Amino acid sequence: MSTVITKENFIANVFDKYHVEIFNFILSRTGYRKELAEDITQEVFFRLWKSRDKYNPKKASLRTWTYIITRNYLIDYFRGNKENRNNINLKPDDEFASDVTIESAVDNAELFRAVTQSIGLLKPAERELIQLRYIQELKIKEIAKILNKNGDTIKVAIHRAIKKLRRLLSNE
């Protein structure tokens, strides 16, 4: 395999690096509907390809840029699908993890339900912060760039969101 980045393998490289976390991010924003998340993930990578000339490595890392494109796509998607905006309701028959073993499926299903229910009670902005920070494991600086906000504002907002989530989880 060539190590030189060409037009052809640029998106293949980006896809290989980030498809899992982008898929996760989209999954959380689409009510954990796996097939819908798969479709949107594909569309995001097509859009990344189309926007490749706009990428400026001096302004953001490739990872940050990928998240920005993803987030913008989701905003456009929800704009066109108003009923589905911020819909985090888990559908009972949806698959959620292809590598969950049968033995742990029952426990995980219950925990998954509890977590998604609690997260569903957060405001959309709080939910997004928790997703980016603790599921996607992005740095504060990266989150600030993606959300176009000040780093200190993000830190405070995350702290408040996690406090609220902890309270909700303990009530479950």
Add this chain to the structure above:
Amino acid sequence: MNNIDNKTRETLNVLRTRPDNAWVEKTRISLGKYISLQVQVENVTDSNSSRIPVRSFNFLFNTNMGKQAKLALSVLASMILLIGGSFATATAANASVPGDLLYGIDRAYEDIQRALKTSPESKAEFEIYLLEERAQELSALEENDSEPDLIEEAVDNITEQEENVQTRLRDSEDNENSDSGELERIRERHELQQQENLKLMEKVQNKYQIKNDENKQDQGQQDNSTNNGSGQSDENGANGGGNL
């Protein structure tokens, strides 16, 4: 991550999921095909390149595909090579209509996109989008007073696409995991498009019926003038030469 306790962090870990390996592989292959096709089209319009390197096509053939798929792609690749540098861009391909050189490429892109759709709703909605595309093509041909055989091809394409939409909508309705709200929205979009298509078909039918009638009328007048000429001589002849 200092302000999160271990228990909360472990709990949140439940939300980490991975897509299926089959989906990952399918997406990687389709992305590759799509990008390779676009790069070849871009290369043709690059005035600095005198030829397209043959090795650039290798990616199209290094995937696990059947003989027919390879043949289809090699035909497509040849079409790209044959196209001059004047208008072969992906954007131009998308705006093409039946009869255009790039129309085949446009339809190839659509097939790639179609193969990537996973959920029943997105498959149905994509077919509706293609129905809108087919209608736009017919509309463009009608506005340009195109030849009847191209109009006929465009009308056949709409009919075929309407069948695709119906199939996908039925599949969505039969699928117990489908989102009924989403399905309802998609059905409404389809109904609106069907109404537009009906008006378009009537317009096209009227226009080309009128053209057909005009052509017949012109043909009839030509036939009449030919018949009148020969009839006069005959009369003269029958009358024994007349004024000769």
